[in-house]
Amino acid sequence: MTDLLQEPKPRTRLRTGARGRLGSVVPAIGLLMAALNLRIGVASVGPVLSDIQDGLGLSEVVAGLLTTIPVVAFGAFAFVTPALSRRLGLHRLLGATMLALAAGIVMRLQPSLVGLFAGTVVIGASIAIANVIMPAAIKRDFSHRVGLMMGLYSTALSVGAALASGTTVPLLSWVGGDWRPALALWAIPALLAFLVLVPQLRHTPVRDPRTHDVADAPSDAGEPSVRALTRDPVAIAVTALMGLQSMSFYAALTWIPAMFKDAGMDADTAGWMLSYSALAGMAASLVTPALAKRARPTWLPVAVAVVSTGVAFGGLAVAPMPAQYVWMTMLGLGQGASLSLSLTYIVWRSPDARHTGHVSMMAQGFGYLVAGLGPVGLGALHTATHGWRIPLTALIGLLVLQMWAGALASRERHVLDGHH
Numbered sequence: 001m002t003d004l005l006q007e008p009k010p011r012t013r014l015r016t017g018a019r020g021r022l023g024s025v026v027p028a029i030g031l032l033m034a035a036l037n038l039r040i041g042v043a044s045v046g047p048v049l050s051d052i053q054d055g056l057g058l059s060e061v062v063a064g065l066l067t068t069i070p071v072v073a074f075g076a077f078a079f080v081t082p083a084l085s086r087r088l089g090l091h092r093l094l095g096a097t098m099l100a101l102a103a104g105i106v107m108r109l110q111p112s113l114v115g116l117f118a119g120t121v122v123i124g125a126s127i128a129i130a131n132v133i134m135p136a137a138i139k140r141d142f143s144h145r146v147g148l149m150m151g152l153y154s155t156a157l158s159v160g161a162a163l164a165s166g167t168t169v170p171l172l173s174w175v176g177g178d179w180r181p182a183l184a185l186w187a188i189p190a191l192l193a194f195l196v197l198v199p200q201l202r203h204t205p206v207r208d209p210r211t212h213d214v215a216d217a218p219s220d221a222g223e224p225s226v227r228a229l230t231r232d233p234v235a236i237a238v239t240a241l242m243g244l245q246s247m248s249f250y251a252a253l254t255w256i257p258a259m260f261k262d263a264g265m266d267a268d269t270a271g272w273m274l275s276y277s278a279l280a281g282m283a284a285s286l287v288t289p290a291l292a293k294r295a296r297p298t299w300l301p302v303a304v305a306v307v308s309t310g311v312a313f314g315g316l317a318v319a320p321m322p323a324q325y326v327w328m329t330m331l332g333l334g335q336g337a338s339l340s341l342s343l344t345y346i347v348w349r350s351p352d353a354r355h356t357g358h359v360s361m362m363a364q365g366f367g368y369l370v371a372g373l374g375p376v377g378l379g380a381l382h383t384a385t386h387g388w389r390i391p392l393t394a395l396i397g398l399l400v401l402q403m404w405a406g407a408l409a410s411r412e413r414h415v416l417d418g419h420h
Contacts, residue, residue, distance in 0.1 A: 073124025075369030166275025280332025302406030309334030
């Protein structure tokens with residue numbers, strides 16, 4: 001299996017301090033603008049899911065596919081990223097994903113079920129590739145600022161989710177109450193991210209004259225295979241943590257507005273509750289990598305995140321209102337910290353930049369394939385039990401496994417120790 005990248009070559013520092021800072025700030029802004037879009041295409045669906053169901057006559061299980069399909073695509077398309085990266089290079093591929101993401105969002109304007117689901121697949125594929133690229137690009141371009149950039153990266157994910165979940169319903173009034181154009185407007189941030197990335201895309205990557213691969217795609221010689229990683233306990237733990245926390249996140253993202261509406265809350269407020277939880281998630285995402293670096297025992301941040309999420313699910317199951325702000329604060333803190341930890345462990349548990357792409361591909365590939373069961377599974381449980389207590393109890397049970405995986409992933413060791 002070929003790397004997404006090789007060890008970063010020493011870069012000549014610009015003599016002018018301002019120019020040197022600009023050389024770091026512009027790529028950072030480009031990466032963070034791209035990250036902002038990596039939840040919008042999915043998070044915007046939950047608040048208008050009931051409108052989509054009513055408009056198209058969909059069952060809860062079929063409606064759940066609108067958020068399940070992208071998550072499954074996050075896993076499936078992660079495995080094609082190395083081949084694409086060899087041909088285009090990291091930054092050009094990231095720019096291409098932003099254009100494809102915008103196209104997928106616009107496809108949902110088509111007045112047909114086929115257009116809706118086809119656009120959803122394109123959205124999932126675009127995000128999948130960008131998901132794998134981001135940790136690799138951060139490790140390559142910001143190896144001296146990994147903790148800071150991973151915190152900002154996971155925070156940008158939360159910001160995008162908050163914007164989409166909180167403003168999609170208000171956008172309905174701007175577009176005549178039609179959910180299709182309300183969702184299509186979210187193509188604009190993806191196009192803006194592409195424009196910010198343009199300066200980095202203008203440079204033609206150097207290619208190997210024999211293979212035509214870009215220069216930062218080294219050979220397989222001496223590199224770990226996917227098979228070796230699937231047998232490595234560290235890689236397995238990181239992958240399990242990514243999958244379990246993502247399953248919990250996307251299940252909640254899809255159905256929490258419906259839970260609150262079933263409890264008597266209006267649609268606007270139900271969508272706002274998701275945005276509110278994301279605000280807490282931003283704060284947790286930003287500070288968690290720095291705190292986790294110093295925490296002893298190392299599993300303590302994982303435990304705090306799991307307990308916080310568990311309290312939220314328990315509260316939603318027993319009495320979603322009037323303590324909704326308490327539950328959503330706890331949920332945001334727990335899920336924000338869990339996301340930040342799972343992404344950061346991909347980088348920390350890689351011994352060098354060459355391995356980050358492998359671990360990222362495995363963790364997000366297999367992890368998101370597992371996570372795709374969350375939204376449709378929760379919808380199926382709700383249909384079978386005619387309530388939300390049993391589905392939420394099932395999510396609490398999965399948190400036990402998440403704690404186990406997170407504790408193993410938190411141990412300070414690298415994948416394939418003794419094999420590289």
